[in-house]
Amino acid sequence: MRRFFDRFKYNGLFVKMFIVMVVSIASVAVITTWTTINTSERVFLETFSITNSKVVEQIKSNMDAYNYAIVIASNNVLQSGSIRGFLTEGDGNSLSQMRAYYNMSQQIKRIHSGLDAYDVSIIVNGVNGRSFATDRTIWPISDKALRSHPITDRTLSEPRKLHYLYDDANVSGNPDVAPTIVASKALLDRTTGKVYGSMYFPIREQEFKRFYESFTSLGNDVAVMSGTGMILSSNRSEWIGQPSEQLLNYAKEIEKKGLPYMDAEMMDKSHVILSTYLQSLDLYVVNVIDKEAAIGQLTDTDAIVLTVMIIVAAALIIVFLISRRLTKSLTRLVKQISTISKYEFDHEVTVGGSYETRQLAQAFNSMLAELQVYVRELLETQKGQRNAELEALQQQINPHFLYNTLASVKFMVQQGSKEKAAETINALISLLQNAIGNVSATITLSQELINLKNYVFINHVRYGERIKMNYFVSPDCMGYHVPKLIIQPFIENAFFHGFNQKSEGNIYFMASKDGDSLVCEVADNGDGFDMGGVDGLPLPQTSRRQLFAGIGVKNVHDRIKLLYGEQYGVTIASEPGEGTRVKIRLPLIKG
Template sequence: MKGSIGRINEWFHRNGIFLKAFGVTFSSVVLVAVLITVSTLRLSIDYFMETFTITNERIVNQSKERFEYYSNVVLDTIYSTENNVRIKRAIIEEQASSVLHASAFYDVVNELEQIHARLQPESADLVLMGENGALYNMNYAYWPVSSGYLQGLDFTKQLSLNPGMIQYASIGPDEAGGERVIVAGKAFKERSSERIYAYIYIVIRESDIRRFYEGYTSEENIMLLMNRNGEILSSNRTDWIGDEDAAAAAIFGGEAGTSGNVPAATVKGQPYQLLYEYIPVLDIYLVNLVDRMSIASQLVNMQELVLIVAWIVLIATILSWLTTRHITLPLTRLVQQIDTLTRHHFKKPLKEEGGYESVQIARAFNNTLEELNQYIQVVVASQKKQKEAELQALQHQINPHFLYNTLTTVKFMVDKGDADKAIETIHALTGLLQNTLGDISETVTVEKELSYTRDYVLINQARYGDRIQVNYFIDEQCRNCLVPKLFLQPMIENAFFHGFNRKKAGYIQIMVYRTQQQLICEVADDGDGMDMEKGWTQHAQEGRKGLLKGIGIRNVQERIALMYGDGYGVAFDSAPGRGTKVKVTLPLLEAEPKQFQPEKT
């Protein structure tokens, strides 16, 4: 037993590097997988809910407009009935005979039918009750009530107390004998005697008023009408109708004319995102409830997501085990060889065996034993060169924003089916990258520099369209002249991204010509221009949208001064509204014939 434990401990001791590397790799894989999954899930749900909320706000506003339209129809109907002289006279005047009474009844019905025609598109009913109990119900099957029922209704009593006001009420199925209805009513009174001579009721069933918003609802997206007391008057959740929710009413605060968005509210004991709009004519709230949890569960299949993450972790674990073992096993053997060496006895070389890494380490170790001082000098020189190379690489690295935006543009072209333009853009990007990965300090011919420039212009026009046109005016005798590599690109970049912020279109002119001893390159645009008194440094620095990091106009000025001296460089000429011209003065140097290669087309 002790021997087994000892062998296990020895194995752990000998494979410590492997176990540590594998443990770190495995933990990193699991942590990264979990963090990416959780972050992606949260961002996806938040983005979807933000978009969903914006859409629902529009839906609530549209539904509110629909209710306001219905309210206007109700108001027009009530006032048309109240101001109808024939209806008023027929109800107030007592008829001496049954024939006159029938004639008066017919006049009222005839007038009400014409008025009721305004309500028919809304599927609403019109009921008029005279002071003597005479009842004129335009659609008895819609709301089968009697004059005795209406006279004993609490709503009628409220109308009589406030005869000058239009009031609304929700009457349940137990009271109306049918389904729940929303009733608008008003008591008509004579101005001279203040006597109430009739009551009007505009009735719409809850199922009909539900049609105003039901097309926008779902199981997770609930709409309801609620009064200030929290009573639910209408909803696509029919089992909620008639219930009261004090918690929801507390959100409104009893204040009329309010609206809002509550990200986390409790309604009927469940958490929802709550949007509400007050409808002043009806004195009710239109409420939209969004079940975030249900939407999130439908948006993401958690079982499938967990399964995918588990497979990724499992595969990554196996690969990391095999890779780590493959790397560390030769190193473990090498360590065992070093451990067996006598202290201060460096004449015995290590066996160069195992994998490539262990062989190289053993060989390096043996070389160190033989030529320690020489090796140190080489290492110091190598580290110095490496630092210089890293610094230069940081200055010349390709901007990831430029690559990302260009590749996104290519993807958009492919999605649109514009394969030819996408291929042309990819060719331009490929050529541009091939040239930018070289030594930035070298010189090229004007012909090659123009080739880089055309590729860069093509990519920018593919991204932003042809609103900025680029024209080339090149002296043919200048095409074989030598210029600093990529010195035109910052000028074009500056014109594209700073020259047309106010103006939306224009031209960029590129001119190259020679004098007796100088090569002149000008980049002019007819864009916004700038105030030279404020200096041009704010436009001369590198941008985040450009091709290269660290290669700005200021850098071009410094490179030219370093390469050719103080007699050459960059000059600006600009004014607001007049555009900008950048002039670069270089020495007139021509390439050897073998250096000149015509531009590929």
């Protein structure tokens, strides 16, 4: 992965040029393809809409012919005296009833002959309870059910109108009734204006579908819809018998505005809607065209995209080769410059390639000669400055600490505690010996532990033993080396800032190995503080009056990072009232 990023870095100019060309070529290809496909789709849809308008007109013509045949048949039924007599006269002798039935049936058969082109039945139902049907299998409904059927109610509510209504098992409650379209009209006496019955012309939806079925295809659907929005017939079986207010609104808008077609969203798809209104039938013939399906039959989008991709790929290969050739010498120079700045600072770059590249290489070599001298001097200066700063910090033994310690020794001598005074002097001498010395020297953890104990001993002499000190050091860590005075500043902070509110407590020093690291911890159960400081080391500023040396907590953290790297250093955690825990992570260093 690193090698990949290095190659990307060295070939930055080439990559940027190539990306610009890729984006440009791809953008042109996408825009051209999109424009071509959309133009083709628009032209196709306009042509398809014109063609389908003629198809809709043909469907309308077929249905008008059927309606005309129904109108002729209904008028013949109304004009037939034998039919009116059969449906209105009361019960007589059997002979007269048979004669009336025979005359009526013959009359209806003659009328039905005008409907032979269609698989349709004629049913008449009179107010006297008599009825007759040419074919009960088309619409298998009983006379009793027919009298209370919603179709009959609708027919009698508008007796002068020819109705086209829908019936199926759900509407009639009869499981034997298949989807059926029923033309119905009341039998009205023209002289008296009284209704003496009703007539029905049922046709199965499957038969009715033949008027338009040959004009449908995938994505090109037809629906015959009543004026109330009920879909009476469709090549889409799931639409039949379902109300569609949305489709009705589209059909009405097309009719009202005289639109040739309309773009609409239906069922989460884009459609083209064509519609014509059959006023004599009070029906809408609606042609619903699925754009995606219709266009998919015309254009092979996948093939177009594949062709464009092949052309783009070929263009990109040519651009790649040309761009690579133009930038190769410059890339080689950049790689040499990057390598020299990291690993071979005293080497010059090779002069070669195009004129521009040669001029850059010569200018870089001239600059490099001067830069080498400057960098060498700067590194030496920084190294000396860093050592001087650390040495100065280690030499900053606070005179107040010495004065107060010696004053305590004087007081112990005056009190006759000569042994304790001598022990205090020895502890101070040991501290001074370790504090003053080689800045880069390290000491073992065992020696640092002795220094800590000496420092704690002096503090106990000066301030008493209200704060206890506890040591928990793993024996296998004693031989590892640590920088001088690396732990003492945290013990000092705990002594002088950890117990301002609490009168007594404990400080714990712990050391153990953690993988490849030496982890030293200084913890106390003192006051604690709110973590909100700077650089993740929010300890209080230490009073100069109390310090043993001028090395602060921030200095310790920076010193560790400077010596050993970013993965080492100091982390602090504290809670008000709970105490503070300082973790110092160092590398494992043997003497």
